[in-house]
Amino acid sequence: MLLATQTKLGQLIGTSDWTVVLNVLFYVIFIVFIFYGQRIQMYVMLREVEVSLYKLKFIKEEGRKVAIETIREIGKPQADPTDKVDRFLEYFTIGPQNLDPAGIVSKLEHILDVRDTRFKDEVKSMAPASDETQVNNLENTLEAASALNFIYKVIRHYYLLGKKTMSLYVIMQIQMILPLVMREAEAYASALKAFAYGQPIGDGAGALVAARLMYGYEPRKIAKDCVVATVPYEGRTAFVIKAEGPGGNVGKPGDAIKEVIEENEGKIAMVVMIDAALKLEGEELGEVAEGVGAAIGGPGVDQYKIEESLLKYHIAINAVVIKEDVGDAVSPLRKEEFDSTDKALERVKQVVVEKTKEGDKVIIAGIGNTIGIGQ
Amino acid sequence: MSGNTGSITASKISSFVLLVVFITLALSLVAIIFAAAIVGGFVSAGNDMTGAYVLLALGVLGVAICTYVLAETRRRLLKLKIVVPPVMTTIECRKCGIKTVRDFQRGDYIFKETEPCQKCSGMMLITAIYREVKEKEKERFPF
Numbered sequence: 001m002l003l004a005t006q007t008k009l010g011q012l013i014g015t016s017d018w019t020v021v022l023n024v025l026f027y028v029i030f031i032v033f034i035f036y037g038q039r040i041q042m043y044v045m046l047r048e049v050e051v052s053l054y055k056l057k058f059i060k061e062e063g064r065k066v067a068i069e070t071i072r073e074i075g076k077p078q079a080d081p082t083d084k085v086d087r088f089l090e091y092f093t094i095g096p097q098n099l100d101p102a103g104i105v106s107k108l109e110h111i112l113d114v115r116d117t118r119f120k121d122e123v124k125s126m127a128p129a130s131d132e133t134q135v136n137n138l139e140n141t142l143e144a145a146s147a148l149n150f151i152y153k154v155i156r157h158y159y160l161l162g163k164k165t166m167s168l169y170v171i172m173q174i175q176m177i178l179p180l181v182m183r184e185a186e187a188y189a190s191a192l193k194a195f196a197y198g199q200p201i202g203d204g205a206g207a208l209v210a211a212r213l214m215y216g217y218e219p220r221k222i223a224k225d226c227v228v229a230t231v232p233y234e235g236r237t238a239f240v241i242k243a244e245g246p247g248g249n250v251g252k253p254g255d256a257i258k259e260v261i262e263e264n265e266g267k268i269a270m271v272v273m274i275d276a277a278l279k280l281e282g283e284e285l286g287e288v289a290e291g292v293g294a295a296i297g298g299p300g301v302d303q304y305k306i307e308e309s310l311l312k313y314h315i316a317i318n319a320v321v322i323k324e325d326v327g328d329a330v331s332p333l334r335k336e337e338f339d340s341t342d343k344a345l346e347r348v349k350q351v352v353v354e355k356t357k358e359g360d361k362v363i364i365a366g367i368g369n370t371i372g373i374g375q
Numbered sequence: 376m377s378g379n380t381g382s383i384t385a386s387k388i389s390s391f392v393l394l395v396v397f398i399t400l401a402l403s404l405v406a407i408i409f410a411a412a413i414v415g416g417f418v419s420a421g422n423d424m425t426g427a428y429v430l431l432a433l434g435v436l437g438v439a440i441c442t443y444v445l446a447e448t449r450r451r452l453l454k455l456k457i458v459v460p461p462v463m464t465t466i467e468c469r470k471c472g473i474k475t476v477r478d479f480q481r482g483d484y485i486f487k488e489t490e491p492c493q494k495c496s497g498m499m500l501i502t503a504i505y506r507e508v509k510e511k512e513k514e515r516f517p518f
Contacts, residue, residue, distance in 0.1 A: 097392045194462075196480070197462075198477065198481065198483075199462050199479060199483075199487060199504060200482065200484075200505075208485065211485065211486060215486055245484065246484035246485070246487070282518075331506075332462045332504075332506045333504065333505045333506065334505060334506055334507070334508055335505045335506070335507045335508075337505070338503055338504075372483070372485060373484060373485045373502055374484050374485055374486035374487055375486060
């Protein structure tokens with residue numbers, strides 16, 4: 001058939017010489033694709049990764065620049081903070097050994113506490129003029145810049161490894177997950193500005209619901225970086241807990257819930273947790289859903305503590321979540337998410353009224369980063 | 376200081392790709408001009424016009440490919456732009472309910488008391504901070 005097409009083409013353009021030329025050309029292309037098809041495919045994929053890598057490098061540099069500029073602007077350092085920022089971007093945390101998992105939660109908590117203290121000390125030394133709220137925001141900005149730096153390095157590693165080994169499978173793996181990685185990097189890029197300016201982010205939707213519940217009531221400090229307010233509602237007493245704002249901070253809601261339970265000698269009828277949850281594609285942004293269990297993300301230390309406290313006194317736990325995707329969770333709060341906090345608030349009130357009776361005590365915990373949200 | 380809008384753009388086009396595209400474009404244009412010269416009789420090629428038509432076809436094909444490659448590169452560059460939409464702050468007077476919306480300023484946070492109300496001298500309170508994203512019309516799925 002190929003030959004017939006070429007002959008027809010030859011007849012069409014009127015010379016037999018052309019037929020020969022086209023014949024040879026078709027065979028050459030055919031042979032090249034037989035032997036080098038995979039290699040050509042690899043080059044195409046490498047090129048695709050390379051384009052994304054340029055973009056990642058640009059975003060990473062932008063992150064570093066934003067972090068340095070914000071530190072200079074807010075922290076008024078005596079010396080140039082660039083070296084310290086570069087050192088911060090390379091920090092790592094080694095998780096505890098899990099060959100013998102007994103007691104691993106306390107080990108992990110200890111490591112996370114040490115990391116947090118270390119980060120805060122570093123930020124304070126970089127930005128001596130900043131207050132507590134600004135230190136928290138700067139820490140979040142640096143963590144976002146550090147995440148971008150890490151993403152860039154991992155993608156670069158696989159790109160160079162693929163180029164060096166010319167292994168289709170190494171290149172293919174990175175090329176296949178690239179759209180998801182880029183989405184995450186873009187989310188961190190917009191998070192940088194949010195953290196630098198102290199704007200509320202999508203992850204803070206739970207904390208915002210708690211803040212709206214406790215507004216007008218005197219909050220008191222409880223556990224590390226957490227506040228609680230006693231709010232009367234429909235004959236019940238609600239202990240509303242959230243991380244202390246408006247600095248970027250998630251607090252230790254596990255300790256806070258445990259403390260409130262212990263203060264009340266376990267006489268708590270129910271715990272309601274409100275948090276932002278990852279939505280599946282196809283679900284609406286800001287959709288509110290209800291369920292049971294400890295609605296809290298992170299490394300798992302707080303979830304473990306909450307579950308332990310609840311088990312000790314056999315307290316029921318309900319959860320209300322606001323659906324959002326990974327990009328929205330770390331980007332400035334969207335209008336849809338803000339509006340959905342009204343719906344979440346109504347659901348929480350409904351759960352409290354339906355599942356408890358007058359005179360009961362309930363804990364309502366708004367989970368998430370409280371950046372840009374006061375109380 | 377508002378300064379909460381902006382975009383991040385990466386503008387890297389491979390110089391090798393650009394070189395290849397421009398060489399191909401130049402050759403294609405030469406082919407078209409040459410073909411036109413043969414057809415117009417400015418260059419003598421006998422009675423057989425086949426060569427001229429082949430040159431014309433190759434030239435047009437080359438120009439089309441170059442235009443496509445350049446358009447694709449431009450589309451990719453546009454895709455590399457990250458637009459950070461503006462963040463708005465809503466301030467409300469708890470006493471008279473007057474509401475104002477302005478650009479976010481550093482230091483704003485939800486439930487922050489700002490300046491006194493110009494209407495009733497009650498305290499103004501920041502009640503909302505959010506960004507509005509204008510989404511393209513969503514693709515409709517039957518499920």
